[in-house]
Amino acid sequence: MASQVLVAANRGPLSYDLRDDGTLSARRGGGGLVSGLSAALARQPGALWICAALSDADREAVRRDVSEPGVRMLDIDPTMYHDAYNGIANSVLWFTHHHLYDVPREPVFDAEFRRRWASYVAYNEAFARALAEEAGPGARVLVQDYHLALVPGQLRELRPDLRIAHFTHTPWAARVFLDMLPDDIHSRLMWGMLGADVVGFHTRAWADAFAAAAQPDDARRVAVFPLGVDGDELRALAHRPEVDEKLAELRAEVAGRRTIARVDRTELSKNILRGLLAYRELLTVHPEWRGRVVHLASAYPSRQDLKVYRDYTAAVSELAAQINAEFGTQDWQPVLVSVKDDFARSLAVYRMADVALVNPVRDGMNLVAKEIPVVSEAGCAVVLSTGAGAYEQLREDALTVNPYDVSATAEALHAALSMPDEERAERTKRLAAAATALPPTAWFEAQLAALA
Numbered sequence: 001m002a003s004q005v006l007v008a009a010n011r012g013p014l015s016y017d018l019r020d021d022g023t024l025s026a027r028r029g030g031g032g033l034v035s036g037l038s039a040a041l042a043r044q045p046g047a048l049w050i051c052a053a054l055s056d057a058d059r060e061a062v063r064r065d066v067s068e069p070g071v072r073m074l075d076i077d078p079t080m081y082h083d084a085y086n087g088i089a090n091s092v093l094w095f096t097h098h099h100l101y102d103v104p105r106e107p108v109f110d111a112e113f114r115r116r117w118a119s120y121v122a123y124n125e126a127f128a129r130a131l132a133e134e135a136g137p138g139a140r141v142l143v144q145d146y147h148l149a150l151v152p153g154q155l156r157e158l159r160p161d162l163r164i165a166h167f168t169h170t171p172w173a174a175r176v177f178l179d180m181l182p183d184d185i186h187s188r189l190m191w192g193m194l195g196a197d198v199v200g201f202h203t204r205a206w207a208d209a210f211a212a213a214a215q216p217d218d219a220r221r222v223a224v225f226p227l228g229v230d231g232d233e234l235r236a237l238a239h240r241p242e243v244d245e246k247l248a249e250l251r252a253e254v255a256g257r258r259t260i261a262r263v264d265r266t267e268l269s270k271n272i273l274r275g276l277l278a279y280r281e282l283l284t285v286h287p288e289w290r291g292r293v294v295h296l297a298s299a300y301p302s303r304q305d306l307k308v309y310r311d312y313t314a315a316v317s318e319l320a321a322q323i324n325a326e327f328g329t330q331d332w333q334p335v336l337v338s339v340k341d342d343f344a345r346s347l348a349v350y351r352m353a354d355v356a357l358v359n360p361v362r363d364g365m366n367l368v369a370k371e372i373p374v375v376s377e378a379g380c381a382v383v384l385s386t387g388a389g390a391y392e393q394l395r396e397d398a399l400t401v402n403p404y405d406v407s408a409t410a411e412a413l414h415a416a417l418s419m420p421d422e423e424r425a426e427r428t429k430r431l432a433a434a435a436t437a438l439p440p441t442a443w444f445e446a447q448l449a450a451l452a
C-alpha cells in the first residue's frame with residue numbers, strides 16, 4: 001500500500017540478529033533520534049521508514065522477505081555501501097562539515113575518491129528509487145542527513161508530485177571548507193539538497209551557512225528545527241530499576257567525591273582529548289580538587305572501520321591512563337573511562353553528575369547537553385562548547401567555552417565545581433526547560449506542517 005508519510009535514513013529503527021538455529025529476530029535500535037522518530041512515526045498511520053541493511057543479518061532478512069510493519073530495508077551491495085558510508089559520508093562529508101581535516105595531508109580528491117563518489121551516488125539512487133516506489137500521490141517525504149544529500153534532487157526527478165524535506169543533523173561547513181570540494185561535487189551536493197522543498201537544520205548558524213552557499217531564491221526554503229528532548233519519556237527511562245542499580249554502583253565507586261561527566265561516541269569532533277587535557281590542567285592549576293573529584297568519561301567506540309577513529313580511540317585511553325598515573329593515589333583514580341555503549345549507565349551518570357563537560361569542536365546539536373539537565377537530581381552545571389548546536393538554546397545558563405581553549409575549559413570546570421548548589425539547581429531548571437522546548441514528536445510534526 002502506498003504511504004503518505006515516508007522517512008529515509010541510513011540507520012533504521014531496528015536491526016536483525018541471526019540466531020544459531022538460522023532464524024532471524026528483530027531488535028529495536030537504541031539512541032535518542034531512533035526512539036524519537038519511531039514515536040513520531042507511530043502517530044502517522046501507514047507511515048514508512050526506509051533504511052539501509054547494515055549487517056549480514058539485515059541483508060539476510062531482506063533476501064528472505066522478512067520485515068516489520070512500517071520499515072523497509074534496502075539490500076545494498078556491501079562494497080558499494082562501504083564506499084558510500086565510510087568512504088564518502090563519514091570521511092569526506094562528515095570531515096568537511098565538522099572541519100576535521102588534517103590539512104597538510106587531507107583531503108585528497110583523486111581517482112579513488114571518484115570511484116567512491118560513484119558508489120555514494122548509486123547508494124542515494126537506491127533510496128530515491130525505493131521512495132518513488134512506495135510514496136502515494138503527493139506524499140510527504142523526510143530525508144535525513146548527509147548520507148542522503150542527493151536523494152531530494154534524485155527523487156524530485158522521479159516524482160515531481162512529492163513534497164520533500166531534507167534535514168541535516170550535522171553542522172553545515174563554512175565556505176572555506178566547502179571550497180575544498182571539487183566544484184562539480186559541491187554543486188551536485190547543493191543540487192541534491194535543493195531538490196527538497198524544505199531544507200532543515202538544528203540551528204540558525206548551520207542554516208545560515210547553507211543559505212550563504214545557495215542562490216537567494218533557493219535560500220528561502222531553509223528552516224530551523226532545533227530538536228529537543230522528550231522530558232517525561234527520558235525521566236521514565238532514567239528511573240528504571242536497572243538504572244537505579246548502576247547509580248548505586250557508581251555512587252559506591254565515586255565515594256562522595258564531586259563528578260565531572262561526559263558521554264560521547266569516541267568521535268573526533270567530540271574533542272575528548274582536549275577535554276582530558278583541560279581536566280589535567282584543572283588538577284594542576286587548582287590542586288585543591290585532587291582527591292575530591294572524579295571524571296566519569298564514557299567514550300564508546302564508533303566508526304572503527306576508519307583508521308583515524310581507531311587511532312583516536314587509542315589516544316583517548318592513553319591520555320586517560322597518563323592522567324591516572326600522574327595524579328592517582330592508592331584510594332583515588334582521577335579518570336574512570338567507560339568504553340561500553342551502556343544507556344542505563346549513561347542515564348545513571350546523568351542523574352548524579354555535578355558537572356557535564358560537552359566540548360565538541362563542532363556538533364550539529366548534541367543531545368547529551370540537553371538530556372543531562374532533564375534527569376539531573378541535584379542540579380548539574382553544564383560546561384558547553386560554543387561549537388555545539390545546543391549552544392544556541394543553552395548559552396544563557398551553561399558555562400560556555402571555546403573548545404580549543406584548554407585553559408579556559410579548565411577554568412570553566414573549576415567554576416562549575418565551585419558553583420553554589422542553589423545557583424546550579426536554578427540554572428539546571430532553566431536548561432531543562434530550554435532542552436524540552438521541541439521534543440522529537442513536535443520536531444517531526446513541525447517539519448510535516450512545513451511541507452503541507
Ligand code: G6P
Nearest residue numbers: 010011090145169170302303364
Ligand atoms: C550523527 C549523525 C547520525 C548518525 C550518528 C551515529 O549523529 O548525524 O545520522 O546516525 O551520528 O553515527 P552512525 O554512523 O553510527 O550512524
